[in-house]
Amino acid sequence: MDKYKHGPLDETQLEELVERETAKNSVSRVPPFIRSFGYAFEGIYYALRTQRNMRVHLGIGVVAAVLGIWLGISGVEWAVLLVMMALVLALEMVNTVVEALVDLVTDRFHPLAKVAKDVAAGAVLVAAILAVGVGLFLFLPRLLHLLFNL
DSSP states (O other): OOOSSSOOOOOHHHHHHHHHHHHHHOOOOOOHHHHHHHHHHHHHHHHHHHHHHHHHHHHHHHHHHHHHHHHHHHHHHHHHHHHHHHHHHHHHHHHHHHHHHHHOOOOOOOOHHHHHHHHHHHHHHHHHHHHHHHHHHHHHHHHHHHOOOO
């Protein structure tokens, strides 16, 4: 079970988090620029660990990459595929940020909180639908050729 879920942290969790982060920053000999990569990887790990849809999108991306290898797509097609995969995963993480921030600000229903969460989720959906379209455009002709022209 994840200790730090979306929503306000209780006092003990907040103190523990602040203490841990302060200790990491005060004793670290790692330059701040390099340390920032660690924070970014923590964010990616958090999203993968706590967000089911992030794992679903990553899994679909892995399947698409394996399919791309198997079908021998071109360099330009790889670029398009990787950009679409990155877009969907990045928007899923932005959606997680919006949800966390809204939950941090209020634990009661507010119409604007709903708008923020719904629009962020909608952005992920738009990107995912476009990624499926790109995948069909890249893979369907090759798959149909393999099926009917063996």
